[in-house]
Amino acid sequence: MTEVNIGSIGFSGLDFSFDEDHKVLSKCDFQMPMNTVARLNGPHGCGKSTILKILAGMIEPMRGDYIINGKPFNQMSFEELIPYRLKIGYGFEYGGLINNRTIYQNLILPIQYHKLMDEDEAKNHIDEIIEVFGLRRSSGYRPSSVSGGQRKLACIARAFVMNPQLLILDEPTHGLNEKSVENLSNYIRDKMKSGIVKHVFLTTENPMLIESLVKKDLIVQDGKLVDFDLLYENVAGGKAS
Amino acid sequence: MPYVTKAATSVFHQFDIVGRKVIYAIEYTANILLMVYLSIRAAIFDQAQGLRTVFSVVSAQIYFTGFQALPLITVLALASGSIVIMQSSAQLSLLGGNEMIGNLLVVVIVREVAPLITALIVIARSGTAVASEIGNMRVNKEIEALEVMGINPLSYIVFPRLVGGIVSVMCLAFYYIFISLIGGFLVTKIVHDMPFAFYSDSLAQAFAAEDVLLFLLKNSFSGIIIFVVCCYQGLLVQQGPHEVPQVTTKAVVNSIIYVTIFNLTVTTLFYLNQLIKLGIL
Structure with missing residues (x-):
């Protein structure tokens, strides 16, 4: 590509x-x-x-x-x-997270899908973003199981995933x-x-x-x-x- | 004269309504076919989407559509199998044609009942789930999110569901036939003493190559029809959650209509072909 x-x-x-x-x-x-x-x-x-x-x-x-x-x-x-x-990174006003994936899986989805990084590199990159946005505790949960603020942060964080x-x-x-x-x-x-x-x-x-x-x-x-x-x-x- | 004009206007109005409905049905069918083409095309040309991504969605779809439907399929297959065996053996023994039971079962169960009942169960269980799931994805802006990440919803959402649907419907139809014929026989054994060797011989002689062809054709296309119609309806959601039940209902109704028409058409063509082969037509 x-x-x-x-x-x-x-x-x-x-x-x-x-x-x-x-x-x-x-x-x-x-x-x-x-x-x-x-x-x-x-x-x-x-x-x-x-x-x-x-x-x-x-x-x-x-x-x-x-x-x-x-x-x-x-x-x-x-x-x-x-x-x-x-x-292009896009942060939605509301919604936008894939509901049947965890926050972590949501963040890593575009990288995995487009094979932009190898697995370790992708994991480190996502970990860094999770740290910056304070999503450590919610990363293993699906969007419906976390607070509105966490969902919002996750959606913004995903906008930064592909640099x-x-x-x-x-x-x-x-x-x-x-x-x-x-x-x-x-x-x-x-x-x-x-x-x-x-x-x-x-x-x-x-x-x-x-x-x-x-x-x-x-x-x-x-x-x-x-x-x-x-x-x-x-x-x-x-x-x- | 005004009465004549009024009556003519009313007739033309009715023609208008019928015409509009026909045009809508043609457009709808064209859109469904276009979606099948586009989702296969997207899956082929989408260089990014790996087999692993497709496989995970396909396996989830097979688990939900196929595996979880087994109890319901078992009950219905046992019921329909034992009813057909009991009724047909009673009638055939009166006519002295007990050896025809295999032919009757193949014609009724394998060719007609199994594909139709399996399709109806899949529509009721999984078609509704797929339409409402995709409808809710539209409401939650998940489809837009996929697009903005460069992920084609047709290859990521529709194509794996089509593949999973085809595999599930075919496996379920095979399971339905097996349970109907074998389980049904065991159930009827309680009230009807028929030797298994006689029954299995009769069945084996009744099966022909065209039955396999008919099985593959009917069930694979039923799988495609159900899942493409349900995905299409789900993707039609535009405004909000109130549309989700509406599109789900429409997905069920349209899937049933299309599957029934398809099965009827295939059966009609099959028997016309048989009649031509026999020189009757």
Whole structure:
């Protein structure tokens, strides 16, 4: 399988609507700079999660293109998408864990399936992630047997398993305590500093995560993504303009 | 005149309804066939999916669909076997054709009852389970999660269930026939004194090569039909948990309709062929 590096990401004339009266994006053009954490912002029901799903390739736009590395991502077949999907980590707002597998088996699934590492290497990698996210005690249980917070953490942890270059997190702080949010924030910052994660899109209202991580607010407004730089200290160092 | 117009409109309206239902049935069948093709294609072209992954799901499916259904199959096979043996031997002895019992049993049990009853049991036990399991996976975003991890749900979820389903249905049908013919004989021994040698000779003479062909054809396709229809229905869940019981009911109804139509078609074609061979048609 050919390995890809996710570089430029953008929308070109992209349209998406739930129905006639509820347009999410309309002829939207947008280019995402590298090494940026962008938060999708807007009123409830404006389509933030839908945009994240478009970015993850889970749903297709109605018109226009979602472009990665100059190629229309939404026009690729399932097989063509696989190398890109291996570089995308997605944390669901709720659900997303395979219920008949334990948390550990959930985390190791993509590595085992795509044979990305040998068994020992995979085990060490997963152990490290389990340690970072504090999932040691719940790793042997199925999702239905652990708390909502643990499920949420496991789902976010799985987004990091394949060392993604594009990280997409839908409300990652729901049900998490301050310590877990701080851990997550630090882990994302570390991954970005080490050059593994290149783009982060998230939806959150958590002030701690916004202050510590988010550089750009993308406001969903009238079918467009209005780009708004935040003045917090950002992960790439220094302050944004 | 207005009455004529009204009546004509009503007739056309009825035609519309029938037409829509026919088109829906054709579309549905086309989608089912497409899903069989796509899941086999995905399993072949999915370089990542190892045999180990497929095997673990297939073995779980065989355990649940095949092994756990054995008690129910045993009861029904014993009941149907002993009823057919008792009734047929009583009627045949009146006509003086006791040696025909083997032929009768092969025609009734092996060719017709075993494939149909086995399929109905599998639909009731496993078809419902598969449809609701996949429906709940949709609700819990497990299918989306697989896709986003680059795992094709057709090769990871549908294909192993198809393979497991085919193997299970065939093994269960074989078990059903065995229990019906042998167990049924032992049960009837209590009320009907028939020598086993006579019974087994009659059965052995009645079996023909086309019975094996018919057995393989009916049971393998029943397995495919049941599991592809149930997987398809499960994957149709879009909005929420309230859809799961709806798709499960539809999966059962549609599986029964398709399996019955398939069995009936195969039987009809088989007997037409027999009649042509005998020069009657």
